[in-house]
Amino acid sequence: MSEKFFEAVSQVLGPEAVDVSDAGRASYSSNRLPGGDRQTDGIVFPSSTADVSTIVRLAAEHGVSLWPTSTGHNWGMGEFSPVRGGQVIMHLGKRMNRILEVDERLGYAVIEPGVTFRQLRAKMAELGDKFMISGTSGPPDGSIIGNAVDRGAGYTPHFDHFGTLCGMEIVLPNGEIFNTGDGALPNANTRFTNKSGFGPLLDGIFTQSNFGIVTQTAVWLMPRPATILGFAFSFAGDEDLSEIFELVRPLKLNSVVPTLIKVTSGGYGFATEDTYPYDRTNGQVPLPDDIRRELQEKHGTGAWLVSGALYGPSVGALQPTLDKIRAVFEASGKATYISHKEMLDNPIYKIHLDTYSGEPTASEVDMLNWRPGGGATWFLPATPMIGEAAELQHQTSRRILAEHGFEYFVEFVCSTRAARGLHLIIFNRQDPDEVARMNSAYAALVEAYDQIGYPIGRTPTDWQERAMSRLPVLQQVTHQIKAALDPMGTIAPGKYGIS
Numbered sequence: 001m002s003e004k005f006f007e008a009v010s011q012v013l014g015p016e017a018v019d020v021s022d023a024g025r026a027s028y029s030s031n032r033l034p035g036g037d038r039q040t041d042g043i044v045f046p047s048s049t050a051d052v053s054t055i056v057r058l059a060a061e062h063g064v065s066l067w068p069t070s071t072g073h074n075w076g077m078g079e080f081s082p083v084r085g086g087q088v089i090m091h092l093g094k095r096m097n098r099i100l101e102v103d104e105r106l107g108y109a110v111i112e113p114g115v116t117f118r119q120l121r122a123k124m125a126e127l128g129d130k131f132m133i134s135g136t137s138g139p140p141d142g143s144i145i146g147n148a149v150d151r152g153a154g155y156t157p158h159f160d161h162f163g164t165l166c167g168m169e170i171v172l173p174n175g176e177i178f179n180t181g182d183g184a185l186p187n188a189n190t191r192f193t194n195k196s197g198f199g200p201l202l203d204g205i206f207t208q209s210n211f212g213i214v215t216q217t218a219v220w221l222m223p224r225p226a227t228i229l230g231f232a233f234s235f236a237g238d239e240d241l242s243e244i245f246e247l248v249r250p251l252k253l254n255s256v257v258p259t260l261i262k263v264t265s266g267g268y269g270f271a272t273e274d275t276y277p278y279d280r281t282n283g284q285v286p287l288p289d290d291i292r293r294e295l296q297e298k299h300g301t302g303a304w305l306v307s308g309a310l311y312g313p314s315v316g317a318l319q320p321t322l323d324k325i326r327a328v329f330e331a332s333g334k335a336t337y338i339s340h341k342e343m344l345d346n347p348i349y350k351i352h353l354d355t356y357s358g359e360p361t362a363s364e365v366d367m368l369n370w371r372p373g374g375g376a377t378w379f380l381p382a383t384p385m386i387g388e389a390a391e392l393q394h395q396t397s398r399r400i401l402a403e404h405g406f407e408y409f410v411e412f413v414c415s416t417r418a419a420r421g422l423h424l425i426i427f428n429r430q431d432p433d434e435v436a437r438m439n440s441a442y443a444a445l446v447e448a449y450d451q452i453g454y455p456i457g458r459t460p461t462d463w464q465e466r467a468m469s470r471l472p473v474l475q476q477v478t479h480q481i482k483a484a485l486d487p488m489g490t491i492a493p494g495k496y497g498i499s
């Protein structure tokens with residue numbers, strides 16, 4: 001079945017649009033998750049929206065399912081590999097990677113799926129740095145569209161990356177092209193600037209779903225402030241989290257701090273600079289608390305590192321606000337202040353500064369080497385901005401991970417009402433015992449968080465079908481939409497549990 005499909009794609013779009021080699025299939029099937037690699041029959045590489053449409057029609061004709069990806073840099077979430085083996089990977093980013101337009105009056109760029117954070121940041125520099133991007137702390141060569149349609153997020157006021165998209169162009173499962181918002185009118189002058197025009201707001205249904213393939217969109221840009229002034233505080237006690245949340249909430253609710261505020265556990269910081277000290281633990285896991293505290297001391301992370309940044313015309317103009325923030329944290333008697341200058345000099349603090357400044361950084365990715373064997377998975381619930389709730393999650397996660405032999409690495413990225421509770425779990429994927437423990441730790445986390453009322457959010461491919469099966473009404477509604485738009489299952493059946 002898929003052989004004929006690949007032949008047809010190759011005939012219509014040329015041999016460069018297809019890879020069915022063993023090496024290609026092996027590399028695109030691999031990922032870092034505990035559930036194992038997902039074999040693919042091959043990979044297709046469109047070079048335009050018209051190519052995407054042609055491939056989708058040929059897939060439907062030959063009964064093939066396609067798994068669309070932009071750059072496959074979703075490390076610890078599934079990379080290129082599909083939820084279900086056997087699907088054909090559509091690598092959009094390889095040939096569709098153009099910045100089609102930058103509008104400097106209105107502050108937006110029109111981009112294809114392969115445009116990366118690094119690439120758009122470089123374009124801003126080329127244009128004189130009037131605008132900045134909102135990046136992630138992940139791979140700089142990840143795609144802006146891939147990240148946004150998975151509802152990834154950043155650290156600047158434009159942190160809601162899906163929220164910064166406007167005028168999405170989408171190839172539907174029948175090969176037709178659909179433009180969201182004002183783009184529904186072919187000659188609309190407001191396609192990239194007005195989201196909420198006529199009719200239902202459909203953009204959202206094309207995120208964390210399999211209802212279409214996004215082929216281009218505008219992404220809104222933020223004017224670059226003349227001065228970005230970072231600040232950080234370390235707290236020594238594991239038990240300080242609840243108080244930290246209570247201090248952070250008013251700073252965000254009252255818009256004192258324009259960036260999000262990170263509350264980062266010591267391990268999430270020092271794992272970017274150190275590896276697991278097996279020699280000191282005689283091979284035992286998880287990391288004993290006394291060694292963890294030593295590493296926290298060595299790298300200046302504290303048990304918790306709290307950071308943010310102020311934007312304004314000059315350091316002088318920002319100083320009164322910084323003084324106010326210092327007074328808030330230092331009144332606790334537990335916070336050690338870390339200045340912008342100190343943040344520049346320490347690689348762990350520097351990651352924070354970069355993310356508040358729209359600078360892609362490759363440094364946080366080094367966390368993936370904490371343990372050998374290349375395994376990594378994210379667990380991503382949300383946390384209301386209430387100390388007690390954060391502490392309950394902290395206790396729950398730390399206990400479950402320790403019981404299964406893993407470190408508790410978390411970064412709470414605090415907004416006004418909720419934080420993203422980014423848990424990254426690093427494990428040895430070459431060790432079957434560790435893989436089994438990782439699987440059961442993940443199941444225990446999902447179960448425990450469901451029970452205390454904090455559902456899982458953005459989810460690694462391993463877990464998407466299981467997570468959806470816990471939400472029967474959502475499953476039913478998304479199934480009905482899928483049946484209406486994609487009765488043949490041409491686009492990624494099983495993605496986010498939708499089929």
Ligand SMILES: Cc1cc2nc3c(=O)[nH]c(=O)nc-3n(C[C@H](O)[C@H](O)[C@H](O)COP(=O)(O)OP(=O)(O)OC[C@H]3O[C@@H](n4cnc5c(N)ncnc54)[C@H](O)[C@@H]3O)c2cc1C
Pocket residue numbers: 067068069070071072073074075076077079080092113135136137138139141142143144145146147149150151152153154212213214215364365366367368
């Ligand atoms: C250390 C570390 C830190 C990280 N920090 C962050 C962070 O701060 N914020 C954050 O959000 N992420 C973070 N990540 C996760 C991840 O690396 C990025 O989100 C990454 O950029 C997304 O990968 P991608 O762009 O290659 O998307 P892909 O892997 O290509 O795709 C991601 C998902 O979107 C779907 N998709 C992609 N393109 C399309 C399309 N055109 N049409 C339809 N569906 C599509 C895919 O099917 C897949 O489900 C981090 C990762 C690591 C390892």
